[in-house]
Amino acid sequence: MNGFERRTAKIKQRIKQATLELLMDMDPRTLRIADVVARANVSQVTIYNHFGSKEKLxxxxxxxxxxxxxxxxxxxxxxxxxxxxxxxxxxxxxxxxxxxxxxxxxxxxxxxxxxxxxxxxxxxxxxxxxxxxxxxxxxxxxxxxxxxxxxxxxxxxxxxxxxxxxxxxxxxxxxxxxxxxxxxxxxxxxxxxxxxxx
Known part of the structure; x- marks a missing residue:
């Protein structure tokens, strides 16, 4: 795994961890990408580039x-x-x-x-x-x-x-x-x- 792949994997892991933390206190249906953006400190574009949709995330x-x-x-x-x-x-x-x-x-x-x-x-x-x-x-x-x-x-x-x-x-x-x-x-x-x- 090269440096770019490692950075990408870390960003994806951070986004998934933020999503899980939010889901502990939130109904999945009310979770918003904006909530994940704020928790993971990434852009919406980054989330959609890596996961495509809220459901896939x-x-x-x-x-x-x-x-x-x-x-x-x-x-x-x-x-x-x-x-x-x-x-x-x-x-x-x-x-x-x-x-x-x-x-x-x-x-x-x-x-x-x-x-x-x-x-x-x-x-x-x-x-x-x-x-x-x-x-x-x-x-x-x-x-x-x-x-x-x-x-x-x-x-x-x-x-x-x-x-x-x-x-x-x-x-x-x-x-x-x-x-x-x-x-x-x-x-x-x-x-x-x-x-x-x-």
Whole structure:
């Protein structure tokens, strides 16, 4: 990558970062290019030259954000020094951290109401996220953390029950007093149910 390409990449990254920051507090439909111009300190011409339209700018910004989260997750899940329990905690509470940026309803607007974004997310899920999850489940079996009779589909369903409640977990954690204790208790509940560890 030459100097011009590096400068172009930095400008595009700055514009996408500004867009994401604005989207954290703003409905995508009300976001204006003028808002991004002010936040990123670039001209409208620069934005249109790099992205073409507001819709493409939002789409590319969210896709970059999504890939960044996936790569951080992949790095953690493929770390051989982490136990199955460590990785499950990371998945559940990394999702919680993600929702500090975007609520479920906003993610719904940004992803599932845009056919291109929907196709992007579904492709990422099938080609990358699903294989990572199956590798994690296999690690859980090897460590004796998953009963050998439980099929992978059931374990994935169980994981998703917790992940789908990430927004509620975020709200509940605020009133729990001690976030570390909350995470520990949630992991006890995840692995041992309401009866606790025997």
């Amino acid at each position: 939002i789409r590319e910004s969210v896709q970059s954000w999504y890939i960044e989260i996936l790569e951080a997750t992949r790095a953690y899940l493929q770390d051989d020094t982490k136990s199955f329990q460590d990785k499950v905690a990371f998945i559940i509470f990394n999702k919680k951290t993600t929702l500090h940026q975007f609520s479920i309803s906003k993610l719904d607007t940004l992803i599932w109401q845009d056919d291109e974004m929907k196709n992007f997310v579904e492709e990422i899920y099938h080609n990358q996220a699903l294989p990572l999850t199956l590798e994690l489940i296999e690690q859980g079996r090897k460590e004796g953390a998953i009963h050998h009779n439980f099929p992978s589909s059931l374990i994935m369903f169980y994981l998703n029950l917790f992940m789908e409640k990430a927004e509620a977990l975020t709200d509940y954690a605020k009133n729990y007093g001690d976030e570390d204790a909350f995470i520990e208790d949630m992991m006890q509940l995840f692995f041992y149910g309401v009866a606790g560890k025997s």
